Amino acid sequence: MLKLNWQKEQRVSAELQCDSAAQAILYGNEAFALQHAVVAALDVPPLCLRVQALNQQAIFLMSNEHAALDEKLYAVGVLLSKCLLILDPEKIQEAGNEILALMHNGMLTESFAALPTIDTYLLTALRQLAQVNLDVQLDPLTGMTLVMKLSELALLSDAQLLALLHEMHEDELVQDFMQQQATLWRNYLLWHAYHGVFPGTTSVAWETSFLALCQRVFGIKVLISMLLVEQCVLDEATIAQLFAAWERQPLPLLQQENALLIGLSLLK
Template structure:
């Protein structure tokens, strides 16, 4: 039998080597091998962890080397094929997410440009992976030359989309592993978003965006948010073989980053600083929540791509 590639990121290896079981609330409610996950395809297997576990989230987010891949071989255990088009597009998205010349926001912008072009190819039945590779090379060259950073900075602001995204956070029901008073404060802040008048929501957005700039932990350790992006791309093989609207894919990524930043800004309003423990608690709760609240749009790919870009 032909063997396939078996990928294990560093965070999976470190999690397996731990000496004590995780006792976070999510793990206490789970059984079996959780939070270990495996994406099994006919031509590769990717091991990962569910970031709803706080120990897993800590390994995924806080280690700059979390995505160093350990590669071996294994026997195939699935009939689902990750075809060359899907595999190439996923790898190019990951390449842009880790490109050393790009800030996180520029990486998201570059992924949006790539997905927009890929959508046009696909809509025209031009699913030749070589076209994607050529596009990937062009984007990498633009990144090296600083052009993508410049293009991202001159994107026209569409504040109405950001206000709407903030309002939607009012529907979040996070299971936060925090002291009671801090948990209550965070949930109140979220609930208020659902009932605010549009003008107040706009002011609230600006308050929180100013707060993001003061989150020195995230600016001093940019790998935390970048690891969240890579985790999403790697673990779900995005865009994935079942995606027919790449705008939805970009929106899911930029919406995730927007919401995680906003949660950190809300936390910072009532606390002297944002610590590693705080990040783990907030992000892990978000990943637990989003498992049952996967975003799905109802608009065209072009429109959703534009909305996704506006959340960067």
């Protein structure tokens, strides 16, 4: 359990790395409902208004029920790129409102569709994933399938990896999962937003925080997609275990420089 305290706000969140907590976090419709109470102000510094504004706008974009997962992250990336040099919290709020409007009228969808694909970073992320040894207890068939698919990643050529990524992206089971699990993906993003006050309390780390989140999303999507393509049955408990294990897994940044660009490239 993590507790964050500021002068006028407190956040308490369970650890997604815990299997049992993960299921409640990912599948609870009210998992991120705010609780309001009148209490005395704490004798601690307040949350920076600039950070608070950016965090809140990121939460609004992540909560958008009409946008797909990757488009939400794209919107957050656009928000960060606009706000890196903005100091005024009201201007940050205005930027967030503008992006939210673009999401509603479909213009952001068009912009995201036009985003170029950069195979280099996709391949690097897949090679990184091939080295993962997840600490997860799955049923024998699913566990064996996951081990075999991760081993396969290490053996495939670049062209074969890109073909596999395309195959998973186009697979009907994968597409259905992405569409039907809207609450799961929304809660996953929101957990990161609340738990770590995304994108962080110092602007120096904002771009790398975005890349780290995109790496996490990319990796768990690939893990789930590989199992779905192999016809593995994934119930809520199994999915929660996968997410928890993935959050326990150390994941070095692909690169420090151009972190925002690299993060965006993992969304295509």
